[in-house]
Amino acid sequence: AQSVAQPEDQVNVAEGNPLTVKCTYSVSGNPYLFWYVQYPNRGLQFLLKYITGDNLVKGSYGFEAEFNKSQTSFHLKKPSALVSDSALYFCAVRDITGTASKLTFGTGTRLQVTL
Amino acid sequence: NAGVTQTPKFQVLKTGQSMTLQCAQDMNHNSMYWYRQDPGMGLRLIYYSASEGTTDKGEVPNGYNVSRLNKREFSLRLESAAPSQTSVYFCASRDRGLAANEKLFFGSGTQLSVL
Numbered sequence: 001a002q003s004v005a006q007p008e009d010q011v012n013v014a015e016g017n018p019l020t021v022k023c024t025y026s027v028s029g030n031p032y033l034f035w036y037v038q039y040p041n042r043g044l045q046f047l048l049k050y051i052t053g054d055n056l057v058k059g060s061y062g063f064e065a066e067f068n069k070s071q072t073s074f075h076l077k078k079p080s081a082l083v084s085d086s087a088l089y090f091c092a093v094r095d096i097t098g099t100a101s102k103l104t105f106g107t108g109t110r111l112q113v114t115l
Numbered sequence: 116n117a118g119v120t121q122t123p124k125f126q127v128l129k130t131g132q133s134m135t136l137q138c139a140q141d142m143n144h145n146s147m148y149w150y151r152q153d154p155g156m157g158l159r160l161i162y163y164s165a166s167e168g169t170t171d172k173g174e175v176p177n178g179y180n181v182s183r184l185n186k187r188e189f190s191l192r193l194e195s196a197a198p199s200q201t202s203v204y205f206c207a208s209r210d211r212g213l214a215a216n217e218k219l220f221f222g223s224g225t226q227l228s229v230l
Contacts, residue, residue: 009155032217043119043205043221044158051217090157094217100146100165101209102173103219107157 002027002095004074006106013081013113021076021109023091032094033074034103035065039087047089050074061085081113117141121206121222128196128229136191136225138206146209147189148219149173149181151202158205164189196229203227 004025013019025031032051036044048059055067065076076089088110092103122137140147145166150158160173162181170181178200180192189208193200203226207219 006157034217036219041223043207043223044219045221046218049217098163098165099169099171100163101217102148102160102163104160104174105150105158107155 002031002093002104004033004091004093004104004106006089006091006109008109009107010110010112013111015083015113015115016080019078019081019085019111019113021089021091021111023074023076023106025072025074025091025093027093031074033065033067034092034094035059035063035074035076036090036092036105037061037087038090038108044090047076081111083113083115086111086113119206119208119220119222121204121225123225124223125226126228128193128227130197130229132196133192133194134196134227135193136204136206136227137188138190138222139188140206140208140220141187142208142210142220143186144208144210144220145186147183148207148209149179149189149191150205150207151175152205152224153202161191161204193227196227198229201227201229 034049035047038044050067058064091106095102119140148163149161164170164183167186206222
């Protein structure tokens with residue numbers, strides 16, 4: 001079964017510093033990987049995806065993610081964090097079993113950016 | 116430009132009561148999904164529908180039923196609510212097609228408490 005793991009429940013970073021939110025994956029075949037963000041009392045919003053091609057994927061709000069096949073990782077990064085980036089971040093992997101493509105999500109990492 | 120609309124936003128039930136969570140999307144998407152979100156467990160798929168007229172079980176279907184009423188609407192029913200079903204429920208939709216379209220659009224969620 002396809003799965004992703006987010007080893008950190010929470011990441012704390014000061015505004016202006018770089019941030020990394022970690023994700024590792026376990027898949028059979030080529031992975032389709034995603035990052036979503038959830039702001040308080042809102043649904044999840046798509047940030048970026050990796051399907052194929054360049055290992056560095058750029059997404060919304062200045063975020064990017066690095067796909068590393070040898071380490072089976074897909075870490076989310078941003079060069080300079082903002083307080084407004086504080087939210088819950090989910091890594092996800094596509095699962096194509098069954099009648100429709102589905103996403104399997106990790107447990108989420110809460111990002112707290114402080115002044 | 117509503118996207119995915121869920122009703123109600125909040126609901127409190129007593130154990131054994133029944134209710135239906137409503138979801139509608141106006142993006143002409145083929146696939147629709149119901150997830151539940153619990154602390155420390157991320158999002159887990161309850162049921163999904165690849166297209167109008169089809170539904171399939173996800174990871175945690177027990178205690179739930181679904182109806183894909185038409186292409187726009189996908190409802191989730193709790194026949195006899197239990198405290199273990201206290202959660203935040205999200206509906207999502209996706210356009211069927213190329214892998215490049217692998218992006219879920221989420222509603223804002225229904226917060227359900229079962230006492």
